[in-house]
Amino acid sequence: xxxxxxxxxxxxxxxxxxxxxxxxxxxxxxxxxxxxxxxxxxxxxxxxxxxxxxxxxxxxxxxxxxxxxxxxxxxxxxxxxxxxxxxxxxxxxxxxxxxxxxxxxxxxxxxxxxxxxxxxxxxxxxxxxxxxxxxxxxxxxxxxxxxxxxxxxxxxxxxxxxxxxxxxxxxxxxxxxxxxxxxxxxxxxxxxxxxxxxxxxxxxxxxxxxxxxxxxxxxxx
Amino acid sequence: xxxxxxxxxxxxxxxxxxxxxxxxxxxxxxxxxxxxxxxxxxxxxxxxxxxxxxxxxxxxxxxxxxxxxxxxxxxxxxxxxxxxxxxxxxxxxxxxxxxxxxxxxxxxxxxxxxxxxxxxxxxxxxxxxxxxxxxxxxxxxxxxxxxxxxxxxxxxxxxxxxxxxxxxxxxxxxxxxxxxxxxxxxxxxxxxxxxxxxxxxxxxxxxxxxxxxxxxxxxxxxxxxxxxxxxxxxxxxxxxxxxxxxxxx
Numbered sequence: 253x254x255x256x257x258x259x260x261x262x263x264x265x266x267x268x269x270x271x272x273x274x275x276x277x278x279x280x281x282x283x284x285x286x287x288x289x290x291x292x293x294x295x296x297x298x299x300x301x302x303x304x305x306x307x308x309x310x311x312x313x314x315x316x317x318x319x320x321x322x323x324x325x326x327x328x329x330x331x332x333x334x335x336x337x338x339x340x341x342x343x344x345x346x347x348x349x350x351x352x353x354x355x356x357x358x359x360x361x362x363x364x365x366x367x368x369x370x371x372x373x374x375x376x377x378x379x380x381x382x383x384x385x386x387x388x389x390x391x392x393x394x395x396x397x398x399x400x401x402x403x404x405x406x407x408x409x410x411x412x413x414x415x416x417x418x419x420x421x422x423x424x425x426x427x428x429x430x431x432x433x434x435x436x437x438x439x440x441x442x443x444x445x446x447x448x449x450x451x452x453x454x455x456x457x458x459x460x461x462x463x464x465x466x467x468x469x470x471x472x473x
Numbered sequence: 474x475x476x477x478x479x480x481x482x483x484x485x486x487x488x489x490x491x492x493x494x495x496x497x498x499x500x501x502x503x504x505x506x507x508x509x510x511x512x513x514x515x516x517x518x519x520x521x522x523x524x525x526x527x528x529x530x531x532x533x534x535x536x537x538x539x540x541x542x543x544x545x546x547x548x549x550x551x552x553x554x555x556x557x558x559x560x561x562x563x564x565x566x567x568x569x570x571x572x573x574x575x576x577x578x579x580x581x582x583x584x585x586x587x588x589x590x591x592x593x594x595x596x597x598x599x600x601x602x603x604x605x606x607x608x609x610x611x612x613x614x615x616x617x618x619x620x621x622x623x624x625x626x627x628x629x630x631x632x633x634x635x636x637x638x639x640x641x642x643x644x645x646x647x648x649x650x651x652x653x654x655x656x657x658x659x660x661x662x663x664x665x666x667x668x669x670x671x672x673x674x675x676x677x678x679x680x681x682x683x684x685x686x687x688x689x690x691x692x693x694x695x696x697x698x699x700x701x702x703x704x705x706x707x708x709x710x711x712x713x714x715x716x717x718x719x720x721x722x
Contacts, residue, residue: 399637399638399641403621403634403637403638404621404624407621407624407625408624408625408626409624410624413617413620413621413624416613416616416617416620417617417620417621417638419613420610420613420614420617420642421614421641421642423606423610424648427606455644459641463637463640463641466558466637467634467637470630470633470634470637471630471634473630
């Protein structure tokens with residue numbers, strides 16, 4: 253079997269055997285989203301306005317929750333070391349892990365977002381933009397997050413450190429992702445935002461597995 | 474001359490670099506003092522009062538050099554980090570580690586003086602425009618780098634992990650630098666550019682350049698002092714380091 257797909261299949265299987273961790277991150281997303289109306293007030297006009305930003309912030313936080321799990325278990329039981337030693341390029345295996353992380357933590361957010369957007373009274377046109385932007389943006393979150401996860405592998409206070417490393421790098425995604433929706437609601441052209449998100453996706457898609465691979469080699473040696 | 478006599482890596486060893494540091498640090502402190510004296514004199518007494526902004530514009534003499542240094546130090550840090558990864562030299566990692574706090578300080582100064590400048594001129598301490606936000610991200614990147622290095626016990630691993638992070642974060646530098654060109658925001662465009670004549674009086678420009686040189690020398694001096702401490706810390710098991718600090722061997 254192709255090692256890339258083999259890796260994705262293996263990681264998805266592992267997640268399916270222990271569903272609770274993944275579901276926790278999804279419920280976290282829903283809970284954070286429900287906090288905004290409670291904290292800010294239930295004014296529909298205001299909620300409609302903050303919805304894209306709130307969805308993105310919640311998505312950022314909840315996709316970060318699962319990051320530590322990406323390599324931690326494999327690192328403790330030595331699987332990661334075997335991956336480094338194996339003749340298969342580590343780049344492929346890592347890419348597989350990142351893709352499966354996105355399928356588990358990013359894709360559900362894309363599917364849940366419309367539901368959340370309806371709660372915030374977002375109209376159908378903006379809803380499509382939200383979903384499209386998330387579809388382009390959440391893979392970037394997994395890609396950038398993988399670098400942070402690999403760097404903090406087996407490090408003291410890894411969880412907090414991970415957020416400090418990764419969140420600043422997430423900011424461009426947040427800006428362009430929510431910017432697309434704001435541009436749409438103010439009647440501007442959204443293609444620029446999508447082009448930039450696409451460019452970010454391509455850039456991080458190429459370089460992030462490289463950086464992650466290097467970071468894992470550093471952590472293993 | 475035999476080309477092989479020219480040893481490019483001579484000063485890559487902490488042991489040979491250390492005596493050189495003792496000569497370089499006073500030199501750069503003297504240069505800092507000279508440029509600071511000249512720069513402050515020009516910026517306070519020679520440069521004219523601005524027609525629009527009054528005397529408040531004089532913050533530029535701190536603000537612009539600090540912003541330049543914050544970006545430039547990050548690039549230098551990333552270069553050292555890259556060198557360290559490529560050649561596996563110990564000193565490169567130490568240099569990167571020594572530069573990070575100075576860079577963070579410069580980014581903080583740039584944001585702080587910017588806020589003081591923004592209040593009288595724009596009427597606000599802070600605005601979420603592209604340049605301010607990207608400078609803030611740069612500050613966070615420095616903090617992340619410092620935190621990552623601090624939390625890894627093995628110094629060699631800390632160097633390498635930090636190096637990867639520094640190289641990933643270097644993407645942000647062009648974004649900050651060109652942010653005023655790409656996005657039309659409240660922050661004014663670049664005051665100095667290579668291609669066109671600067672949009673300010675000559676004495677102001679001189680004041681700014683002198684202050685930039687002063688910041689430059691200061692950053693080098695402080696980074697070298699920090700690297701000296703790091704060398705001693707990491708080489709504390711060696712004979713020469715022990716004799717340096719006067720520990721009985």
